[in-house]
Amino acid sequence: MGVHIAEILGAWALDAVDGEEGARVEAHLGECSECAAQARHLRTAVGWLGIERTMNPPTRLRETVLDEARRRRPPVLVRTLTGAYAGQVALLDRQLGELGPEDWSRPDPRHGDVAGLIRHLAGNDATLAADLDLPVIPMPGDRIHAAWRRQADILLEGLADDADLDRTVTLAGRDEPGSGPLRRALVQRAFETWTHLDDVRNLLHHTPVNPPPEQVRRIVSLAVTLLPTAVAAQGVTGRPGSGWLVLTGPAGGEWPLPLGEFTIRADAVEFARLVANRRSPDSLEYKVDGDRHLAAQVLRIASTLGCD
């Protein structure tokens, strides 16, 4: 038995050696049956360590797995977008089902009360349905919950797998509606439904809920797509440069913002709440490298991109 190899076998079994040492051990194991038997014995014990406590895979594995899956079987984007929307619809449906009759008249700062809030949401759903030649549900004075749900289901069931996602439809806007491709409108429906779910929960003093990471990323990408035009419309100009939006958390990532020389760092979900105008640039926790003044202006404009 090689003395030096034998003493390092425990570390080797635990993958706690560097590459060169590992290679040396493995070369030796091919030649020495005594060390090989010992190595097998130790590594079997290591195999059982995993049962003692569960073990998180490395963070980077998530994207590797999802990328490989998408490469092998391309997703059906319509189903991904409607799936995300359906998820938020199901959550809001459950939340509304828990409301007592008196909760519907809880005051809401933007839409009068909870009933007004859901009417507003259903109205934007109906606009998209009309654009897609799908039935529009008239909004009754009461039974708002059921009418909203029916309208959402019509959207969810009305799109075929091969629906044209580039087709131009109405987009909900804060002041007045705009227009854009259907893919953007579907991201917006899920985004708006989540925002109003959060509103209802907030009025009930419940904790906020965060959407799944992929959905947050789509919201951020939507905002990043809309920002240059919105910034130009406000007459805000910076030095030409390569700005970046660097977001953290499960939905984290880096988005280029070629509006000036700055890097804005914030939590991804909180940034999505800013876009929904549920955070102001003053209440958002963020850091800036570079042009602080311009970054603050960009955040202020970002907070106008949602549909309230």
Next chain:
Amino acid sequence: MRADETDVRLHERLVAGDDDALAEVYDTWSTLVYSVALRITGDHGGAEDVTQEVFVRLWERPHAYDPRRGALHTWLCVMTRSRALDRLRREATRNKYQAAAAAVAAGDSQAEVEEVAMWQAEAKAVREAIQALPEAQRDAIMLAFYHERTYREVARELNIPEGTAKSRLRGGLATLADHLTAEGIIEH
């Protein structure tokens, strides 16, 4: 058997081609899949490969899983186990010294669906064996295994000579392996 509503819905979304559903399955069950894979393969690289194979297969062939026949996490466990054993067998033909390990792991393959419950009993014995280790050895092993430290980093963090770190890792693992052998959990 009444199918779990969440599993049914996730399955429908996977079949439809909604890749957010795969991300959701991954976020819910990757820790379980990775832990099971790591237990069988005994190395992080192998566990990563197996984890990838399992989730990619679910996405590529969602009909291989039928929610009426059982919970998604059970299916994932069975699939992980089978992929990890395949891998071990493949490697065993390359590395003679691993042949016995593969045989041990394959020996209890009948358990299959009851896998999770079976592990709970075994996990208890393993936990006790780990707790029975001298604290100094246990600390060194936990740092190396759960925090992926090299023995040099273990030495630095515990403020001990590298030789001591190596001997604690080896001594602790040997004691643990002997204990698990005596308990009949692993064959000698």
